Amino acid sequence: MTENALTVYNLIKEIPKGKITTYKIIANKLGIKSFRAVGQILKRNPDAPATPCHRVVKTSGELGGYAGKNFQDKILILKTEGIEVINNKIKNFSDKIHYFNER
DNA sequence: ATCGCGGCTGAGT
């Protein structure tokens, strides 16, 4: 467990319902240039329910990945959160992004 | 300690 990982979990847990964020933003908060590490952390996240990785998407607006290729669960959750997902893409993506720091 | 892969992103072809 690294400090960066803890920071990632903390940030993600701060994401309000109906909002999402991107790997890049998180990586930026960590001060690193590797968003992949973030994905790795989310994937290996110790607290699945406490770490809404489903609220983390790619900068492209896509859901990115999930537990393998089972996007359906992620999509369902996002829809429950009030986020519409079409073709693995976030509807009004840019309008739902939650920036931890002013942007 | 080293190598390789991963839920990525950006620039280039």
Added chain:
DNA sequence: CACTCAGCCGCGA
């Protein structure tokens, strides 16, 4: 506009 290549951090073998 779609695909490819390279960069980088974290984790597993």
